[in-house]
Amino acid sequence: MVENTQQINYFNYITTDLTQTILSHLPLKSLIRCSTVCKQFRSITNNPSFHPTAQTTPWFFLYGLNNISCKKNQSFAYDPLLNEWIHVPKTCFPDTLLAESSISGDKGLFFNTAGVNFSLSPILKPLWFIGGLVDMEDNLGVEIYDGDLNSWEICPPLPADFRSGNSSQSLCSGLFKERFYVFGIYSGFVSSFDLEKRVWSDVQTLRPPGVVMSCLISCGRELMLAGLCNDVRGHSFNLWRVDELTMEFSVVAIMPSDLLNCLFDSDGDDQFASLKCVGYGNFIFVFNEEHRRNYPACVCEIRSDSGECRWRRVPDLPEPVNRFHKVIGFCSTIPIHRILGSEVV
Template identity: 50%
Template sequence: MSEPFSSLTSDMTELILSHLPVPSLLRASAVCKHWHALISSPTFPPLHPDHHRRPWFFLHGLHNISPKNNQSFAFDPSSDSWFSLLPPSAHDFSGTAGFLFSTAPSFSFSPLLINPRWLPTSPLHYSRINPLLGVFFSRASSSPTKPSFIIVGGVRFIGGLVDIEDRLAVEIYDPCTDSWDLAPPLPADFRSGNSSQTLSSALFDGRFFVFGIYSFFVSSFDLGTRVWSQVQTLRPPGVLFAFLIACQELLVLAGMCNGPRGPSFTIWRVDEKSMEFSEITIMPQDLLYGLVDYEEDDKFASLKCVGTGSLLYVFNEEYHKKYPACVCEIGKGGDSSKCSWRRVPPLASTVNKFHKVISFCSTVSQRNIFGDEDYGINSMM
């Protein structure tokens, strides 16, 4: 450490470090034991609000034959940079709202840490893989500051075969009692595809919305009454596939279209009560074609979209272009004049080819990265 910094008091050093974004904090924490102790302390000042509001994009690649080829990456929009993470030990997992989740062979979760520390819960009533997951805070809970989890859909193996006809009940986890409550399953309209591979979801205004990426069916589960709404169809003209996302105070639909002007990736604002929609923004053509290979017949089929807060990330989950991505920042209130698109910098040249890609979007803070005894696993139960 240089002489000027070594002469500063701990309080002054902490104040200077608190202005750094998370990637810089990661590097700073490796400088010396003193800096690491300051940054990882539960009393370290929280990051600037801008860093909390700008969600990160996480990309996890799984290799079926050689787990040593698994890789995990995170993109920080504030610094416009990627950095590598240690791949989670679980094979089937997902993430949202600052947590990682694994449902196989049993349900466990971890705060979104560089080194995940998995905490198992009591067993699910119905074991499942690839379900939809949500995190919410219940005012009715005896401890409203502890998050509850909701699990919807998913598939399970029976006799070594996947049973896609079994409508698994909704399960809601109470962290105070370490127990799972059962609720009605997804409506029967979703029977033919009930995993996160064919459905998208959004927690919005006290309801858990489920949307068919290809079927365009939509229904919402009221977290208070625990009742599903009537199934409706949400399909703008020309849309081929789409994803439903909670974005700031908006419910938005983002999807690939074929229209009079040719292919486009469009974002619509959705009225959560009437399911009526209105266009917000269209991805610039140069960004759209930068995500795909011109020579492929079905070039847009591998595009995916995740998002939260004010950001939506669109990416290609195929390897041929090393998983390119772009990001859209939604203007407040869905103001189309204030929406902006930009390309996400490419991943490093040492990206492996994966059999499966897991992606999600989540806000982070230094307590997610370094851990916090008052927030982390020890305080959950």
């Protein structure tokens, strides 16, 4: 009996549609590898109609700046599906950022606002576009940039309540249901800008009892508040669901105490000053920007089907990790076609 040593390709026996469905459930890192396996896989992953589930899952980015030498700057990206960090090439980010820089990310783009400058860059592909921005520290002015038309529109500045004791560094923002929300991290002031009518809403106060600092985050179909509380039972990190019409809130999850404790290594009153929080979609990331703990982080995934909140610790950053004078964290989805179209894999 002659042994058949010919390798069987079982994908030849299934339809292209089924192959596409199978590939669509893979993490991005696995998709990149699959795209190099054969022409069929490459054709499927490069097709504009291919929309894998993974590209709707936001990655968590940490960008570390060293004021002494830009050669020590480092960038990391965390994929929640694989539960892994990767090193991001330095060329994907600017060498220097001003102290007043405000950073965010969305759909594979890295945004940097600093004084009179604005820039955006496709993550994982070194390309920059420069424009102008009203000085945020003077009157907290607002402009909207239309990427399709490559033009700016001057909008009414933030309501006067935000101009007293606030700066762009003490504010967070998010887009939810065609409204642009701005929130005071410490003041609890909140206002939304109607993108259709081009007007700001009245300023309201969103401040749960005992809250020390908090961030307003657009999570899928819900508006969420994430923040640190201090009461007679001690510190806790809570998540609240917010009604966008009434600004009423209700607790949906509390970070397990062992996870909160792993973010800090002291009992001082200022130990929580380095706590930062960012989120996108169904994920909220909480991290410590202090070097001595190697920038530990936790993540909460909010299940779309049940609303269940699952907390877990994010793995340590991959060594080596340099010492940074400033750490910037943000979330962004990463389109597969942007990665496959770049040299970075």
